[in-house]
Amino acid sequence: MTAPAKATRASQRSTPRFGQTARRSLLLAVALGLCAARAAYADDASPNAASEAGTSAATDSKWKIGVGPGLVITPKYPGSRQLNFFPFPSLDISYDDRIFSQGPDVLGVNVLRGPAYHVGAAFSFDFQTRKESDDPRLHGLGDVHGGPKLKLFADYTWWAFTGSVALYQDIAGHHQGTTVSTDFVASAPVGGWLFSVGPGFTWANGTYTRTFFGVSGQQSAASGLPTYGTSAGVRDIHMNAMVTYDFSKHWNGSVSATFGRLEHDAANSPITEKRFELNTLASVNYKF
16 A cells, blocks of 8 residues: 655555664655755855856745654555555655655656656555564464665646656565556645645566465464465555645645555455555645
8 A cells, every 4th residue: 555645645554563674764765864954054045056047046946845753654565454554754755856755765866857757766664564573363374574665656747637656676685576556646725835636556467476475384383374365456446635835935745645455365365354454644734
């Protein structure tokens, strides 16, 4: 299931639990993003920058910087009945609509861009994990660790409609394979509000489905669950919804939610307790 994202970006996945290595990776990514923001703000505010660019430099800056707290609500593991709540640093940083750090995308670049489209790549942090300690039913299945993923994406906007596709590839060697999320949203501004809603689906390859929903013979013997084979296919269909409000020139808040239904091998797995998933991200950002 994909976690909520910006209206012009493909949806992002996130689940809450991660090990020491993943935690260190996230903290490093956040530190890099904050350092970039600080350096950018200092450059634009320096006397030399002001003298070269004139008095309009502050308002016409190519840097867009937003920082604040966030809260993620997500299933304890794919197919779990239980939800986890955990804080998450909300970053919304970009330079000239080219380089950005936004949500789970800790560092990305729009290789191709225009007023209506983006095509690029990013290092994205995926929190999706599963630990035997999450539930007694998981004993004997082994742990699945989270970590960084390579994201390739494209989006196109026509009037109020945005279509997007994002491919995520595990680069940490945690057997999370490849997933592809496709989404379509319609957005409508109303005063200081922005409402976005639309459907989507997620495809997963065989490595991903075996890791999160398959039960091998060895795992069956250790856990008592029946053996279960999986293959590549549609993991879920979902509906995205997002509301953003500008409180003032510098402050805005947003709530994103993705409601999904597991399909095929993911839905029928003996590991799955609940087919319906909810992923939510709430954040408040200060814009420099």
